Amino acid sequence: MSTPAAPSSTPPAAGKFLLIGVAGLAATALGLVISGAQNVAYSYLVGFSFWAAIAIGMMMLILIHHVFDANWSVLIRRQFEHGLSAFKWLALLFLPLWLASVFYQSDLIWPWMNLDHVMHGGHTVGQDVLYTKKASFLNLNMFTGMTAAFFVIWMWLSARLRKASFSQDADGDLKWTHMNRKTAAFGIPLLALSLSFAAIYWIKSLEYHWYSTMYGVWFFANCVRGALSCGVLIMIWLIARGDYRGIVNKNHFYSIGLLVFAFTVFWAYVTFSQYFLIWNANVPEETFWYNLREIYADGTPSQWKYVGFFILFGHFLAPFLYLLSYKHKVTPAYIRPAAIWILGVILVDLCYNILPALKDAHGDPLPFLSLNLLWVLTSVVGVGGICIWSYLKSFPTTKLFPIRDPRIGECLTYHE
Amino acid sequence: MATSSYGLIATFDTAPEIYQAAQKVRDAGYKNWDCITPFPVHGLDGAMGLGRSLVPRISLVGGIIGFCTGMSMIFWTGAVDYKLIVGGKPFFSPMFAFPVSYELTILFTAFATIGGMFFLNGLPMHYHPVLKYKDIKRGMDDTFFIVIEARDPRFNLANTKALLEQAGGKAITELEA
Numbered sequence: 001m002s003t004p005a006a007p008s009s010t011p012p013a014a015g016k017f018l019l020i021g022v023a024g025l026a027a028t029a030l031g032l033v034i035s036g037a038q039n040v041a042y043s044y045l046v047g048f049s050f051w052a053a054i055a056i057g058m059m060m061l062i063l064i065h066h067v068f069d070a071n072w073s074v075l076i077r078r079q080f081e082h083g084l085s086a087f088k089w090l091a092l093l094f095l096p097l098w099l100a101s102v103f104y105q106s107d108l109i110w111p112w113m114n115l116d117h118v119m120h121g122g123h124t125v126g127q128d129v130l131y132t133k134k135a136s137f138l139n140l141n142m143f144t145g146m147t148a149a150f151f152v153i154w155m156w157l158s159a160r161l162r163k164a165s166f167s168q169d170a171d172g173d174l175k176w177t178h179m180n181r182k183t184a185a186f187g188i189p190l191l192a193l194s195l196s197f198a199a200i201y202w203i204k205s206l207e208y209h210w211y212s213t214m215y216g217v218w219f220f221a222n223c224v225r226g227a228l229s230c231g232v233l234i235m236i237w238l239i240a241r242g243d244y245r246g247i248v249n250k251n252h253f254y255s256i257g258l259l260v261f262a263f264t265v266f267w268a269y270v271t272f273s274q275y276f277l278i279w280n281a282n283v284p285e286e287t288f289w290y291n292l293r294e295i296y297a298d299g300t301p302s303q304w305k306y307v308g309f310f311i312l313f314g315h316f317l318a319p320f321l322y323l324l325s326y327k328h329k330v331t332p333a334y335i336r337p338a339a340i341w342i343l344g345v346i347l348v349d350l351c352y353n354i355l356p357a358l359k360d361a362h363g364d365p366l367p368f369l370s371l372n373l374l375w376v377l378t379s380v381v382g383v384g385g386i387c388i389w390s391y392l393k394s395f396p397t398t399k400l401f402p403i404r405d406p407r408i409g410e411c412l413t414y415h416e
Numbered sequence: 417m418a419t420s421s422y423g424l425i426a427t428f429d430t431a432p433e434i435y436q437a438a439q440k441v442r443d444a445g446y447k448n449w450d451c452i453t454p455f456p457v458h459g460l461d462g463a464m465g466l467g468r469s470l471v472p473r474i475s476l477v478g479g480i481i482g483f484c485t486g487m488s489m490i491f492w493t494g495a496v497d498y499k500l501i502v503g504g505k506p507f508f509s510p511m512f513a514f515p516v517s518y519e520l521t522i523l524f525t526a527f528a529t530i531g532g533m534f535f536l537n538g539l540p541m542h543y544h545p546v547l548k549y550k551d552i553k554r555g556m557d558d559t560f561f562i563v564i565e566a567r568d569p570r571f572n573l574a575n576t577k578a579l580l581e582q583a584g585g586k587a588i589t590e591l592e593a
Binding site: 279326 | 458468
């Protein structure tokens, strides 16, 4: 058993997760034969966005930590810094989607990439005024350039944050803290813009007719909720391993639990606003997006209606009521199921936003309960295995927490 | 319980002293007692054995009443008392009732929190027996006090005095009721 303050404990077994990840990706590839390229590509996009969202959320939390000069989050910040190591792998894992769109079938995932793609109603994308007005934004060159820019920004910010934090472990120089604060000051707007555009290009443009100015914020809310939930699980895992035993106290759980709670409310606020404004204005260009997620063309309710209700109660009401309680926030055994639950409903929320863009011959979305769900799960396991492997590989390379951070004392003796 | 004494007051010079004395009084099983400090002492609530405040429960009740008030008010005005079609929308829908209900949830939660806090702490209180103690004003400056009330079931003039002495209290004085 390692002592809590040991500079590095026994490294966790990372190779296992690489195997799991490769197995998940292989299983997803098997789906290409069974369900066809398009279904699997959409499912993979869900799995990919899920882990990309968590990594983006972790970076956002680190940047917010630095810009506010926070003290309680110094410990968990180090774990998020390890999480950032996944961005280079995420960039690699996005490549199949791009390659398939460029070399295999241009409208495989994003229909607007093919101007001859026939829309429901008989006209092509190229004849669609709602496309031509957006053509300078929605085209392959822009998509490629912007996606490359997102990953360059994320990897560059990650490299800066990790370098400064890890270097400070060795020399304790305050310049690293100042460097991080500067990175945070310009990194927050950069990350806010890049994650919003990523959500718009990768997810929202699947149904490019739709308008919603809330979309980037919706994605941001999911990113941060996912990262916080992962943070809770990492803290509990490190206590169980012995690394953080006696170091993380209930006030740390209270603070991170409060943020999970706050972002539950924030997610609901944003998602409800988006729905409510569209419902109230009742403009066909906007309402069709929700109609597709509620009824078939003949007016009968589809499975997506119940998925929507599940998200309303499962993504907001249940975690909201559960996390109101102080005890549920500070007791690891109580907050752990909430964190796992939230990660699960984020995945369902991404399914709800991505999968109904897959249409059958009548223009109706494919049902929620289908074989595609299996490919979503294999993608989550595949991309997740690689991300966790990357985190665990980074984990033993530094101290368990930033021992020379100027705020580490305040963090270790943190109280409400 | 007719007694002319309110309780005993003991003086302490430093925060660590009163912290440790509070732990002793807590462990002796007293319930009706309090600490008077010139500034908030972190962790003193734990040392006194105080649990979580009941205010959040009252807040929750206020919030639920606020939400129900908003929903039912809009339902009654729009769908019962004065039916009017606005923007082609139904007479009642939780959609448009939600923002108002949400605001009332927050408003009533705030009222319940403030009201519940005053109800539980008994403020405003214009008179309190400890105000008669000659040195009490130093409790706003540099001195710490522990007051154990005579109505506490464990209170016994001699034993309680001995406990306060043993806990390091000075100038132990009986307070007039």
